[in-house]
Amino acid sequence: MTQLLIIGAGILGLSHAYAAAKRGLKVKVFERSATPLGASVRNFGQALVTGQPPGAMLDLARESRDIWAQWAQLSGLQLKRNGSYLFARNEAEEHLLEAFCAGRAQEHDYRVELLQGTAMNDLYGGQFRHHRAALHGLDDQQVYSREAIPALINYLCRELKVEFHFSTLVRDIEPGQLHSTAGTFRGEQIIVCSGHDYQTLLAEQIAELNPQICRLQMLRARPQVNLNLQHALLTGLSCVHYGAFADLPEAAPVQAQILRDAPHLHENGIHLLISPTPYGELIIGDSHHYGSDPSPFNAEQVDDWMIELAEQTLGCKIQVTERWQGVYGSRGPGPFSFLRVAPGVSVALMHTGVGMSVGPAMAESNIAQLLGEQ
Structure with missing residues (x-):
């Protein structure tokens, strides 16, 4: 069974975990704090379709809207669908x-x-x-992020058997394994979803994006x-x-x-x-x-x-x-980046504040790409 290691339990990390786990992959998620404290819980909880420009971002927002509806049904998180x-x-x-x-x-x-x-x-x-x-x-939707993110974690853990390691700092990664304060873990694929932390992991590769x-x-x-x-x-x-x-x-x-x-x-x-x-x-x-x-x-x-x-x-x-x-x-090279920096090692970054709006579908696309799906 393919094993995926994800660093970061914000909306991007959780979206990648969901996309992988529902395909039957074994997933482990590592988060440095005891509960997510970054952009994914400090926001408005708005999953906006209306504001997105035509093209890729609008398509991702529409697909993400459907994923949020699935999550609400599966996890019980509160989703306002009034627009x-x-x-x-x-x-x-x-x-x-x-x-x-x-x-x-x-x-x-x-x-x-x-x-x-x-x-x-x-x-x-x-x-x-x-x-x-x-x-x-x-088509615009809303969640209360402080409750929605924990509800999503609870669902991934309980129903999709995603393994979470909180209060765990990942110090270093290399193809096939990561080294953390909880020990060394092996996985065929590693995805870094570390938000605005550009210095702990893959600093040189991220620096080239000038975010x-x-x-x-x-x-x-x-x-x-x-x-x-x-x-x-x-x-x-x-x-x-x-x-x-x-x-x-x-x-x-x-x-x-x-x-x-x-x-x-x-x-x-x-x-x-x-x-x-x-x-x-x-x-x-x-x-x-x-x-x-x-x-x-x-x-x-x-x-x-x-x-x-x-x-x-x-x-x-x-x-x-x-x-x-x-x-x-x-302010990176575009609204988001997905870089495959070494065999089995990728980094997913948002360069704009619409992770709640487009992140779920972006992750779906990234996982499909990693697994060689059409």
């Missing part, structure tokens, strides 16, 4: 959404609907009528009005960030307006995302700062700007209950 609302706050953002719906959405079969007028005013009992329009992304690290400021908050929010929320700010919209001609006036009226949002990479948790709270963010090492210091001003945006969008005050720093690997 997302992207709000147009002004005329330029509304024109961009209209152009997207009239052109690209039809051309590439994005499942969306544009709410305007009465439909917009009736949304959530009129809570969002201060916006001009809302793009309902029908960077993105750090984000994130908040958890309770709205002072009981919104009973069941959808992820975005605003037109996200349109200049996500590839589905950013290269459309109608995006240029949106970007120009941000640079003119709120240059601090551009300078700090702030575009609003809001995700409801199962407990009536909201996960709110985020900012984007890039470098080779994430600064450990958060700026209160950035949080203040995000809170202000969130309150404008929600139409109510919020009470912050928790703050943290997200961090993920970014």
Whole structure:
């Protein structure tokens, strides 16, 4: 029986473990901490299809959507399948959404609907009528990552007999074996899914990709009005960030307006995302700062700007209950890399913050490739 060793129990590591174990491979996963603590649990839990650009990323997001549905059924993790609302706050953002719906959405079969007028005013009992329009992304999904990742681990362990080694640092790998704080293990294939750790394993090969690290400021908050929010929320700010919209001609006036009226949002990479948790709270963010090492210091001003945006969008005050720093690997040669660096040794890296959206299908493709499937 082929044995696969995976380093990292984030969404990429778990996705590769699932793709391999369901094919009958014997899989062992190694994670340096007692439970995953990286990008896969610090995020919004949004598996977005609507924001992905046409081509490979959109295809991967659609395939990943189906895999998430399988996981929800198999593991019992909570999956919200109501989609997302992207709000147009002004005329330029509304024109961009209209152009997207009239052109690209039809051309590439994005499942969306544009709410305007009465439909917009009736949304959530009129809570969002201060916006001009809302793009309902029908295929977008959400999980509460802090619970979904452990639920997935539990399922892989219990049903697919994946063996997990937590609190185990892998110090070195070579074809056919890895050396860790729990001893030496042998496997025909080794896949490194180490997130933004570019220095512990395969440092020379990863360095050639010239990747960077993105750090984000994130908040958890309770709205002072009981919104009973069941959808992820975005605003037109996200349109200049996500590839589905950013290269459309109608995006240029949106970007120009941000640079003119709120240059601090551009300078700090702030575009609003809001995700409801199962407990009536909201996960709110985020900012984007890039470098080779994430600064450990958060700026209160950035949080203040995000809170202000969130309150404008929600139409109510919020009470912050928790703050943290997200961090993920970014800015490599493309949105992701899968390198086969030695016989039986590969590394899978995301270079953008959409691992939850495309990681499951990306892993499926990588495992199929390793096993020589068509």
